Amino acid sequence: xxxxxxxxxxxxxxxxxxxxxxxxxxxxxxxxxxxxxxxxxxxxxxxxxxxxxxxxxxxxxxxxxxxxxxxxxxxxxxxxxxxxxxxxxxxxxxxxxxxxxxxxxxxxxxxxxxxxxxxxxxxxxxxxxxxxxxxxxxxxxxxxxxxxxxxxxxxxxxxxxxxxxxxxxxxxxxxxxxxxxxxxxxxxxxxxxxxxxxxxxxxxxxxxxxxxxxxxxxxxxxxxxxxxxxxxxxxxxxxxxxxxxxxxxxxxxxxxxxxxxxxxxxxxxxxxxxxxxxxxxxxxxxxxxxxxxxxxxx
Amino acid sequence: xxxxxxxxxxxxxxxxxxxxxxxxxxxxxxxxxxxxxxxxxxxxxxxxxxxxxxxxxxxxxxxxxxxxxxxxxxxxxxxxxxxxxxxxxxxxxxxxxxxxxxxxxxxxxxxxxxxxxxxxxxxxxxxxxxxxxxxxxxxxxxxxxxxxxxxxxxxxxxxxxxxxxxxxxxxxxx
Amino acid sequence: xxxxxxxxxxxxxxxxxxxxxxxxxxxxxxxxxxxxxxxxxxxxxxxxxxxxxxxxxxxxxxxxxxxxxxxxxxxxxxxxxxxxxxxxxxxxxxxxxxxxxxxxxxxxxxxxxxxxxxxxxxxxxxxxxxxxxxxxxxxxxxxxxxxxxxxxxxxxxxxxxxxxxxxxxxxxxxxxxxxxxxxxxxxxxxxxxxxxxxxxxxxxxxxxxxxxxxxxxxxxxxxxxxxxxxxxxxxxxxxxxxxxxxxxxxxxxxxxxxxxxxxxxxxxxxxxxxxxxxxxxxxxxxxxxxxxxxxxxxxxxxxxxxxxxxxxxxxxxxxxxxxxxxxxxxxxxxxxxxxxxxxxxxxxxxxxxxxxxxxxxxxxxxxxxxxx
Numbered sequence: 001x002x003x004x005x006x007x008x009x010x011x012x013x014x015x016x017x018x019x020x021x022x023x024x025x026x027x028x029x030x031x032x033x034x035x036x037x038x039x040x041x042x043x044x045x046x047x048x049x050x051x052x053x054x055x056x057x058x059x060x061x062x063x064x065x066x067x068x069x070x071x072x073x074x075x076x077x078x079x080x081x082x083x084x085x086x087x088x089x090x091x092x093x094x095x096x097x098x099x100x101x102x103x104x105x106x107x108x109x110x111x112x113x114x115x116x117x118x119x120x121x122x123x124x125x126x127x128x129x130x131x132x133x134x135x136x137x138x139x140x141x142x143x144x145x146x147x148x149x150x151x152x153x154x155x156x157x158x159x160x161x162x163x164x165x166x167x168x169x170x171x172x173x174x175x176x177x178x179x180x181x182x183x184x185x186x187x188x189x190x191x192x193x194x195x196x197x198x199x200x201x202x203x204x205x206x207x208x209x210x211x212x213x214x215x216x217x218x219x220x221x222x223x224x225x226x227x228x229x230x231x232x233x234x235x236x237x238x239x240x241x242x243x244x245x246x247x248x249x250x251x252x253x254x255x256x257x258x259x260x261x262x263x264x265x266x267x268x269x270x271x272x273x274x275x276x277x278x279x280x281x282x283x284x285x286x287x288x289x290x291x292x293x294x295x296x297x298x
Numbered sequence: 299x300x301x302x303x304x305x306x307x308x309x310x311x312x313x314x315x316x317x318x319x320x321x322x323x324x325x326x327x328x329x330x331x332x333x334x335x336x337x338x339x340x341x342x343x344x345x346x347x348x349x350x351x352x353x354x355x356x357x358x359x360x361x362x363x364x365x366x367x368x369x370x371x372x373x374x375x376x377x378x379x380x381x382x383x384x385x386x387x388x389x390x391x392x393x394x395x396x397x398x399x400x401x402x403x404x405x406x407x408x409x410x411x412x413x414x415x416x417x418x419x420x421x422x423x424x425x426x427x428x429x430x431x432x433x434x435x436x437x438x439x440x441x442x443x444x445x446x447x448x449x450x451x452x453x454x455x456x457x458x459x460x461x462x463x464x465x466x467x468x469x470x471x472x
Numbered sequence: 473x474x475x476x477x478x479x480x481x482x483x484x485x486x487x488x489x490x491x492x493x494x495x496x497x498x499x500x501x502x503x504x505x506x507x508x509x510x511x512x513x514x515x516x517x518x519x520x521x522x523x524x525x526x527x528x529x530x531x532x533x534x535x536x537x538x539x540x541x542x543x544x545x546x547x548x549x550x551x552x553x554x555x556x557x558x559x560x561x562x563x564x565x566x567x568x569x570x571x572x573x574x575x576x577x578x579x580x581x582x583x584x585x586x587x588x589x590x591x592x593x594x595x596x597x598x599x600x601x602x603x604x605x606x607x608x609x610x611x612x613x614x615x616x617x618x619x620x621x622x623x624x625x626x627x628x629x630x631x632x633x634x635x636x637x638x639x640x641x642x643x644x645x646x647x648x649x650x651x652x653x654x655x656x657x658x659x660x661x662x663x664x665x666x667x668x669x670x671x672x673x674x675x676x677x678x679x680x681x682x683x684x685x686x687x688x689x690x691x692x693x694x695x696x697x698x699x700x701x702x703x704x705x706x707x708x709x710x711x712x713x714x715x716x717x718x719x720x721x722x723x724x725x726x727x728x729x730x731x732x733x734x735x736x737x738x739x740x741x742x743x744x745x746x747x748x749x750x751x752x753x754x755x756x757x758x759x760x761x762x763x764x765x766x767x768x769x770x771x772x773x774x775x776x777x778x779x780x781x782x783x784x785x786x787x788x789x790x791x792x793x794x795x796x797x798x799x800x801x802x803x804x805x806x807x808x809x810x811x812x813x814x815x816x817x818x819x820x821x822x823x824x825x826x827x828x829x830x831x832x833x834x835x836x837x838x839x840x841x842x843x844x
Binding site: 036043102144168170 | 547550551590601664665784785786841
């Protein structure tokens with residue numbers, strides 16, 4: 001295949017720009033690959049042995065609040081890179097996820113929620129290990145979905161990344177459902193331990209079903225520098241005034257890219273568009289229960 | 299920042315240039331410029347219109363985006379009051395691109411046209427002629443004439459009649 | 473990756489050498505054998521024997537109704553063949569043997585992507601999905617017939633036959649008449665992608681036989697061959713994994729460079745085959761001994777271990793039985809020459825799992841008190 005370079009032209013799909021250097025000898029340099037749209041046509045064409053009767057396209061649907069579902073079920077949306085996408089692979093991955101969710105109930109949670117995870121551990125006394133912590137990050141697409149819990153145990157900060165679909169996980173409980181002002185709470189590593197300490201016998205806080213998820217407006221005071229990251233460049237809302245010398249803010253302004261949040265096409269290319277997201281969430285809802293339930297007391 | 303905002307004006311210059319193109323498109327509804335410049339701006343124009351159609355002017359985020367991208371503020375009103383209703387039932391794209399012929403002699407860059415669909419200007423492309431249908435009409439008229447004159451054996455598709463029928467055929471071919 | 477030994481003669485005063493056996497002295501000159509490693513198998517040249525595939529597309533000017541009618545006609549032409557592709561009686565089925573070696577045909581699959589799976593003891597494994605899309609055997613040549621082929625290397629002639637397998641039946645109008653003529657014998661719709669496999673006579677397979685994912689079984693090991701992603705001209709760090717030089721401590725303009733290329737005895741002639749920047753990718757690479765963890769019979773998908781199958785997503789891949797002796801299944805040999813429809817039970821479940829693979833429909837893994 002010829003060298004591929006991404007063209008930053010404002011199109012809805014990524015464009016393959018072929019470098020002529022290594023492919024000038026062959027008139028059809030892309031003969032080893034098929035484009036996504038052509039592949040879908042081939043799979044359904046009558047000239048194949050077993051055309052797919054069940055379409056890999058999802059029925060048209062428009063659930064009301066797509067933005068909400070983007071936060072509820074973020075791992076069901078595929079990776080937005082068009083070159084890596086295949087509808088059939090995504091469908092099969094979602095099937096596996098539904099099967100796992102039928103056995104392990106994964107509740108609704110957000111970054112900032114306090115959670116407890118019970119994991120099968122071969123070497124623990126009860127063959128089980130329970131960890132309580134505050135969720136500081138939530139990443140991953142498909143079966144690779146994971147979240148990180150942070151706690152401070154015996155003056156030692158501990159973070160554990162749990163894979164949501166790992167077969168060892170016995171139970172995921174949300175002890176306190178709430179959101180924070182930021183999407184990621186990595187700054188807790190540079191904050192005093194009080195902000196990350198959660199007792200292991202934390203009592204679950206009742207959450208009324210159907211009501212809006214509360215936002216914790218807490219502003220964390222960070223330890224004195226040095227820090228692990230350059231927080232002045234990050235536009236953090238959940239952190240108190242950093243009290244840095246002016247040169248830090250000047251450099252941050254110099255290095256900042258304020259046009260990126262206004263760049264419509266860049267944002268469009270980096271997310272799954274609403275029409276497709278709506279179809280996927282429609283399928284998800286029909287397979288999974290509605291997890292806006294009150295957390296149960298042990 | 300330079301007035302042309304080409305190479306060398308940086309990523310912020312690129313966004314400035316695109317803003318100007320999108321603003322101009324909303325105002326004049328047809329632009330003629332370098333093809334790739336228009337092609338790049340096309341996605342942004344479509345995106346703005348799509349947001350306006352879907353969310354309307356009551357949505358804060360949409361209004362902020364429109365306010366940022368349209369440099370002339372009367373166009374924000376036009377977007378929500380004129381363009382959004384026009385495109386509310388569209389299933390295709392809202393814009394169209396054409397490639398202009400290469401201007402020779404000249405610098406040689408590809409020129410193009412970017413236009414909003416449903417604009418008030420005459421169409422860029424000529425109307426398609428349905429020559430088969432024209433021929434059928436032509437033949438039927440000839441047959442009637444010949445029938446009336448009773449010279450049926452001169453009936454042939456290659457009669458040397460002048461093409462006074464061309465205008466009427468153009469209307470019928472729609 | 474073939475290595476070739478290069479014989480070099482150097483007319484120089486012979487110095488005491490540190491290389492040892494690689495040297496032999498003859499008078500004033502010395503001979504040394506230089507190993508030429510990492511020889512690339514990249515080629516974009518069109519082989520002389522290859523038939524031109526694509527017809528240049530021109531606008532047909534057909535109406536929608538005419539297009540639809542033509543599609544119906546084409547479909548009607550191939551309908552009966554697709555239902556029962558074999559024209560003659562099926563050939564006699566051979567027996568799989570390890571000595572002498574048996575080579576069955578392989579299969580042309582499409583790389584769909586990467587999915588993680590878990591084993592029953594909780595280990596995470598990344599698996600690549602390979603979809604066997606509409607494969608049929610197009611032609612088979614016995615070793616004697618294949619020996620006369622231009623593209624047959626001499627070390628394979630008269631030992632192996634050749635089977636050409638095609639993937640993705642398509643509209644014949646997009647191909648040249650010469651290419652379509654290749655499929656006249658079987659009567660199948662012309663395939664978009666063709667691939668060749670060496671086949672021993674006991675695995676002789678009849679042209680027209682459909683190949684599905686059931687050609688392999690769960691727990692089998694396969695070799696997977698494809699062209700890698702073309703990365704263009706790359707530097708030494710990405711291409712060969714060298715470390716470069718430190719980012720600071722006085723290093724000037726050499727953070728991603730090779731550094732030294734040789735020592736004093738080889739001042740004028742550093743070693744042939746020295747790893748340097750150059751073109752990377754677009755090479756044919758074969759991964760050996762990949763395990764099949766799971767098969768999806770509905771969509772003909774193999775879940776093959778590892779995230780590193782060469783090539784991009786939606787790239788074609790040749791899949792064949794493994795050549796590694798220690799991974800061949802002698803006790804339970806694979807179906808010869810392939811798995812026919814009548815070999816399978818009437819009702820087969822959509823997903824077939826390896827016994828070590830965790831199935832998502834089963835409960836979470838737990839360890840009981842007695843486990844130690």
